[in-house]
Amino acid sequence: MTASARLVLGIETSCDDTAVALVDADGNVMSAVTASQAAIHSRYGGVYPELASRAHVDKILPAVRMVLEESEVDPAGLAAIGVTRGPGLIGSLAVGVNTATGLGHGWGVPVVGVNHLRGHLRSADLEQKRVSYPAVVLLVSGGHTLLARMTGPRDITMIGTTRDDSAGEAYDKVARMLGLGYPGGPVIDRLAQSGRPSIPFPRPMLDQGLEFSFSGLKSAVARHLAQATGVSKEDVAASFVEACMDVLVSKCRRALLEHPSTCLVIVGGVAASPQLRAAAKKLCDDTGVELCLPPLRWSTDNGAMIALATWDYLESDHLVPPVAQSALSIEEY
Ligand code: KG4
Ligand code: ZN
Numbered sequence: 617m618t619a620s621a622r623l624v625l626g627i628e629t630s631c632d633d634t635a636v637a638l639v640d641a642d643g644n645v646m647s648a649v650t651a652s653q654a655a656i657h658s659r660y661g662g663v664y665p666e667l668a669s670r671a672h673v674d675k676i677l678p679a680v681r682m683v684l685e686e687s688e689v690d691p692a693g694l695a696a697i698g699v700t701r702g703p704g705l706i707g708s709l710a711v712g713v714n715t716a717t718g719l720g721h722g723w724g725v726p727v728v729g730v731n732h733l734r735g736h737l738r739s740a741d742l743e744q745k746r747v748s749y750p751a752v753v754l755l756v757s758g759g760h761t762l763l764a765r766m767t768g769p770r771d772i773t774m775i776g777t778t779r780d781d782s783a784g785e786a787y788d789k790v791a792r793m794l795g796l797g798y799p800g801g802p803v804i805d806r807l808a809q810s811g812r813p814s815i816p817f818p819r820p821m822l823d824q825g826l827e828f829s830f831s832g833l834k835s836a837v838a839r840h841l842a843q844a845t846g847v848s849k850e851d852v853a854a855s856f857v858e859a860c861m862d863v864l865v866s867k868c869r870r871a872l873l874e875h876p877s878t879c880l881v882i883v884g885g886v887a888a889s890p891q892l893r894a895a896a897k898k899l900c901d902d903t904g905v906e907l908c909l910p911p912l913r914w915s916t917d918n919g920a921m922i923a924l925a926t927w928d929y930l931e932s933d934h935l936v937p938p939v940a941q942s943a944l945s946i947e948e949y
Contacts, residue, residue: 626923630704698926
């Protein structure tokens with residue numbers, strides 16, 4: 617058995633990934649499992665909440681067992697279990713929270729409710745410390761698109777958010793319009809690489825502060841598909857991705873101007889996009905700011921980021937009870 621007092625078990629079930637990981641206070645990942653539900657939701661072009669909850673019920677205990685067996689850890693000695701308490705789909709959250717509560721009770725281990733968004737923010741420090749402060753953070757996922765300023769791992773101020781859809785949601789909807797299944801991000805990225813960005817899709821709110829809007833871009837793609845003949849899916853994908861990149865990168869540039877920082881951190885599922893990684897690198901090279909990205913594996917939802925965030929909660933005595941809450945701002949614990 618491995619000593620486990622310096623380990624946290626992180627459990628993540630806020631949307632469609634059942635994810636569990638064991639992480640130490642320095643962000644080293646001992647073991648991690650993510651059971652994707654993509655095959656279940658693909659035919660619906662988005663997450664079907666009731667099916668997501670049921671799949672979490674099936675997958676969560678095997679995932680916990682696998683992580684513990686792989687690392688040969690005695691669960692009764694864990695420092696804590698950290699479980700996502702929100703934001704997310706309430707049925708999915710409830711599966712994680714109830715499972716964590718039961719396990720904590722059985723093992724005699726404290727259970728902490730963790731804000732999923734704080735998990736994403738900390739993902740860039742997994743496996744290796746990368747982030748230096750002050751930092752501007754772009755969190756860009758299926759559920760959220762926002763900018764925050766961080767002066768330390770726990771000191772977060774939101775400086776911009778979306779008025780409607782998130783960027784990831786726009787990727788998923790455009791993929792659905794093109795008949796490409798779910799999740800849309802990876803397949804749109806791939807298609808875009810062989811297309812030309814020849815369609816002048818709008819760049820919503822480009823010149824308006826640090827706020828985002830993606831619903832107009834999504835509607836413009838739908839209109840184009842309804843009106844144009846002989847549409848090239850590759851060109852639509854390339855034009856859509858270019859519009860997204862223009863918006864995301866110009867907002868980061870403005871945020872760095874208004875909030876001078878040593879580091880630009882980009883996290884969340886869309887941070888897996890090679891186009892976004894390349895555009896952000898160019899911005900950081902131009903501005904002399906360090907670019908901090910999580911490894912690809914930790915960009916999308918995972919248990920390790922929840923476990924690392926749990927250490928912040930423990931160190932600052934925020935022993936938040938594990939109660940599911942569908943809406944939660946990034947500034948809350
Ligand atoms: O962070 P995440 O796993 O879940 C949420 O918290 O929402 O993000 C999922 C989102 C989906 O919208 C998915 O299409 C997008 O991230 N995504 C990507 C890529 N991989 C996942 N978007 C662009 N490029 C990718 N490679
Ligand atoms: Zn997420």
